[in-house]
Amino acid sequence: GDSVTQMEGPVTLSEEAFLTINCTYTATGYPSLFWYVQYPGEGLQLLLKATKADDKGSNKGFEATYRKETTSFHLEKGSVQVSDSAVYFCALSGKAAGNKLTFGGGTRVLVKP
Amino acid sequence: NAGVTQTPKFQVLKTGQSMTLQCAQDMNHNSMYWYRQDPGMGLRLIYYSASEGTTDKGEVPNGYNVSRLNKREFSLRLESAAPSQTSVYFCASSEASRDTDTQYFGPGTRLTVL
Numbered sequence: 001g002d003s004v005t006q007m008e009g010p011v012t013l014s015e016e017a018f019l020t021i022n023c024t025y026t027a028t029g030y031p032s033l034f035w036y037v038q039y040p041g042e043g044l045q046l047l048l049k050a051t052k053a054d055d056k057g058s059n060k061g062f063e064a065t066y067r068k069e070t071t072s073f074h075l076e077k078g079s080v081q082v083s084d085s086a087v088y089f090c091a092l093s094g095k096a097a098g099n100k101l102t103f104g105g106g107t108r109v110l111v112k113p
Numbered sequence: 114n115a116g117v118t119q120t121p122k123f124q125v126l127k128t129g130q131s132m133t134l135q136c137a138q139d140m141n142h143n144s145m146y147w148y149r150q151d152p153g154m155g156l157r158l159i160y161y162s163a164s165e166g167t168t169d170k171g172e173v174p175n176g177y178n179v180s181r182l183n184k185r186e187f188s189l190r191l192e193s194a195a196p197s198q199t200s201v202y203f204c205a206s207s208e209a210s211r212d213t214d215t216q217y218f219g220p221g222t223r224l225t226v227l
Contacts, residue, residue: 032212043219105153
């Protein structure tokens with residue numbers, strides 16, 4: 001079945017540091033890929049998505065590129081802020097499965113001033 | 114727009130008790146979902162409803178039932194709670210059930226079963 005693997009945290013960074021969170025997936029065909037973010041005490045919200053190979057999703061300074069050849073969707077941000085402290089989830093939605101999301105385990109990011 | 118709302122926010126149950134988690138959305142979405150979140154496991158789909166009048170099992174449906182009351186509301190029922198059901202429960206909705214559709218999540222219900 002479909003699965004998503006992302007790096008375990010926590011990831012601790014200083015403000016203005018570069019952030020990368022690795023995400024790889026296993027799925028039949030070409031799924032849609034998502035990054036969701038969960039701020040403390042809140043539900044998940046969409047950060048960015050890509051629906052076909054080589055697409056780049058971007059939002060709030062974050063970027064991720066859909067790499068079919070490496071089955072990856074790594075999240076990057078060039079200069080993090082304290083307000084980026086959150087848990088980040090990589091997820092996929094297989095075309096045969098409709099909109100049922102399969103999530104990775106989540107990566108907690110802590111940005112220190 | 115309130116988006117997706119869930120009640121209650123917190124609940125403590127004893128083993129064997131029953132309860133219903135309520136979810137409502139005001140975005141006129143067709144599809145709704147229930148997930149549970151456990152440490153290190155991400156979110157796992159319990160049940161979903163692709164459209165009003167339909168429901169289907171997700172990855173972890175055992176011990177749960179759902180009702181799609183109308184287009185706005187989708188409830189999750191625990192008939193006989195067990196400690197293994199201690200978790201944070203999230204409801205979500207999307208415009209449709211296409212794989213490209215964004216899901217919008219509620220704030221969650223933290224459930225503890227003693």
